Amino acid sequence: MAPKTSPDRLIYMPLGGAGEIGMNAYIYGYGPKDRERLILVDMGVAFPDMDSSPGVDLILPDISWLVDRLDRLDAIFITHGHEDHIGALPHLWPLLKKPVYARPFTAALGRGKMEEAGLSRDAIRVVGPMTPIEVGPFSVQYVPVSHSIPESAALCIDTPAGRIIHSGDFKLDPNPVVGEPWDDKVFEALAKERPIKALMCDSTNVFSKSPGRSESSIGGNLSELIKNASGMMVATTFASNVARLKTLAEAGKAAGRSVCFLGRAMRKMITAGEESGILQRFPKSVTVEEAVDIPRGNLMLIVTGSQGERRAASAQLARGKYLGMELREGDTFLFSSRTIPGNERDIGRVVNQLSEKGVEIVDESGGLYHVSGHANRPDLEHVHRLLLPDMVIPMHGEHRHLREHAKIATDAGIQSVVATNGIMIDLTGDVPGVCGYFQMGRVYLDGTALVGAMDGVIRDRIRMALNGHVTVTMIVDEDGSALGEPWADMMGLPPTGKGGRDFVETLEGDLAEFVGSAGRKILADDDKLEEALKRVVRQVAMEEIGKKPEVTIVISRLSAE
Structure with missing residues (x-):
């Protein structure tokens, strides 16, 4: 008997942008369980701060889940040209190497980024509004919306399981000065043509209770x-x-x-x-x-x-x-x-x-000289009524934004669930349900290198920033005896300790005393010697300056040859 195959399902999972502002990246999939064909919407960045990511240039979404399933990814769609939606493209595209679709203005920005990174402009394909793009089981249309950058678009994603509207960033602006105005009739027609199964919707301004302004x-x-x-x-x-x-x-x-x-x-x-x-x-x-x-x-x-x-x-x-x-x-x-x-x-x-x-x-000054590019609460409610989706999945916001948006939808009788980064939602049935969770980290652009959140680089940098650093150097001769006394160099620490004593001199004195009394077994074992020297440094530092610095031990052994 042939084994039963899993029924096809429609899934959604944010890699970034859900539970935070910035770093937008969203996956949609359709097909048999764990064999779905996939598309990625947006590849954005977030910006670092000195408290949590010192020295970092950009923060990128963790796409390792996608890289592990690269044979199932069919295409990448960029909704608009803001950095939190397109900024990661030149840094992460080399890991994916799939076709990228964008409207002309967004494509021009993306191609510029690709060229600067030494990558081919041809990876980005220019598409027009309301023109279906067939990729795998998906048919995707770019639907013009107003926002604070030209040629922004929502995506109308048709699947065998239903029609999805991915709102992108938008506002209800009938006269945006540059770019296309919001048009209710376009979205009414989409909903009339085929019922909207799910609306994935911008939540940035959900707490703003007045209608947005042009x-x-x-x-x-x-x-x-x-x-x-x-x-x-x-x-x-x-x-x-x-x-x-x-x-x-x-x-x-x-x-x-x-x-x-x-x-x-x-x-x-x-x-x-x-x-x-x-x-x-x-x-x-x-x-x-x-x-x-x-x-x-x-x-x-x-x-x-x-x-x-x-x-x-x-x-x-x-x-x-x-x-x-x-x-x-x-x-x-x-x-x-x-x-x-x-x-x-x-x-x-x-x-x-x-x-x-x-x-x-x-x-x-309260709106005299600036208006937001995102829909306020009354605008979101208007879009809910306009599209009448079976379910609303909030995105693009911190957790409090997503939760409030979900509450608005639920109060209006629309199914809703909060899905933060790494939570996979099954959209196939009448009710959205969590069908998986994957631990999503983040990737740091540190100079020209990509550094994983779990690699320890940023963690060590934060520790050094908080506690300073001491390097201890020691030479051991051919016979396994200390050649002279250890010496210390420090960074980011005060020069004097208790009673105005020179901190380095005090430290080197205690290190010399320890080495002078250390047995041959400790001096012969690099690991034991390193751990003992670190312990001395931290004890002296706590006594003298009230800190436990990061410590590096350099042991040089002379050869008998």
Whole structure:
């Protein structure tokens, strides 16, 4: 008798972006259990902080689960060009090497990233809106939505088990300045054509109880602010918010100011927008070389670094000169952006440095100079009613966002479940159910190397940051006796201990005393000798400075030859 085969099932599992803001990566699968054909939606990054990931450049999703099932992966779909959705592409694509689909503007950004990494542009395939892409058992359409970057899209994913809408990042904006408006009729038609089995939905602004506002609503406020500003006007926003760049530039021009863009990421976005035809009639700008000679009252800088990034233009201007430009007392600096949770300290540092210079600082002031690119609670409820899905699976948010979104859906009579990174959901039946859990870590881009969360590199770096480091070097001669006394070098520790004693001298004295009394068995065994020397260092350090530093022991043995 032939063995029974498992019935086909439809599964969903986030690798990143569910239970956190950023690092978006979502898997869909259809087929027999544990043999499903798979697609991946988005390959994003998160940004590090010095407390939890010192020295790290980017944080990437852990795709080891996918790599282990690489023969089942058919394609990768990128919803839009924000770094938390596309930023990991050049770093992780070499592990997957599958076709990547994106709309023209997103593809232009992705191809630029691939080229910079020495990878082929041809990996990314350009697709148009509402054009079905057939991959394995899936048929995928890009559905235009409004967001804070052009050509954002939801995905309509058709499977033999039903139709899924993956919302991507979106807002209900009928006039987004740049890019396509939100259109209820498009989604109504999708739901009418085939019932929506599941809506995977952005949850970022679920706690915002007022309807979202259009990008076009802030142009007048910005114009008024810039017109009345004294000295040089500087504004920062997300480099990817091309609509805001245009709004700011137009407001600067209307105020009679020459506009100069500072920051590599911002210039790249503008170039990609113009080349792809997204940016039409974009105000002409001046180069930084030209800006140096323009009177301050006639100049407006639009700069990168709205989140306080140390190397971005905003932070460098706050610290001193940047490309010949310098802020002075009486200038005005506008943050036309919201603070991403976790960046408060970095932004606060920039604000204080600007304040010390006498610069007038203006923040987003309750919506006067910034609107979010994400749907608020009433907007989410509107989309639920519009699509009438059988189930809502919240995504793109911290756990509290996902839980609140699930509650809204449940209260409206829609099946819902919270699925954080690594939780696999079976969507096949009428009720979503957890069908697996896989431990998901994260991968750190550390310089040019990819470092796993369990590799210990970042853990050791944090320990050294917290406790300092001591290196002890000792030489053992041919007869197995200590040649001279051990010596110590330290980093990140105070030079003096109790009573003002020199810490290194005290440490080396205790090490010499231990070695002088150590038996031949200990001196002959590197492992035992290393452990004993570490114990001495930590005991002395606790007594002298109240810390247990990280310790490295270097034992050099002379050969009899």
